[in-house]
Amino acid sequence: MTATWQIVxxxxxxxxxxxxxxxxxxxxxxxxxxxxxRRDGTVEAIAQGEADQLLALCEWMREGPPDAQVLSCDVDKAWVADSPIKGFEQRASI
Incomplete structure (x- = not known):
């Protein structure tokens, strides 16, 4: 079942x-x-896929790339997408 999660x-x-x-x-x-x-110094992701895929991304995001120092990772599993999402992209900062 496809789900959409917000990860900060x-x-x-x-x-x-x-x-x-x-x-x-x-x-x-x-x-x-x-x-x-985001302006507050965090990184926000909206990810859509199967639960096992989303969990795998969350695990990766808790570590990040080698130079990152992740303190915490908030996950909203109840995030609702306005429409289906295509691809995965980097968006401009807000």
Missing amino acids: VHGLVQGVGYRAACVDEARRIGLRGWVRN
Whole structure:
């Protein structure tokens, strides 16, 4: 069953290649969605796929790329997508 999760990562996650690495990992797993930096210093991802795929991305996001220092990872499993998402992309910061 397809689900959509919002994942917000806290720590040193901007300026370390986190978003690009997240796109690569999400595509490797076969997820759809996007990732972006937020003004508060966090990274936000919206990911759509099967539960096992989403769990795999969450595990990766808790570590991130080598230069990241992840402090915590918040997951909202009740996030509702307005429409089906195609592909996985890096979006502009907000």
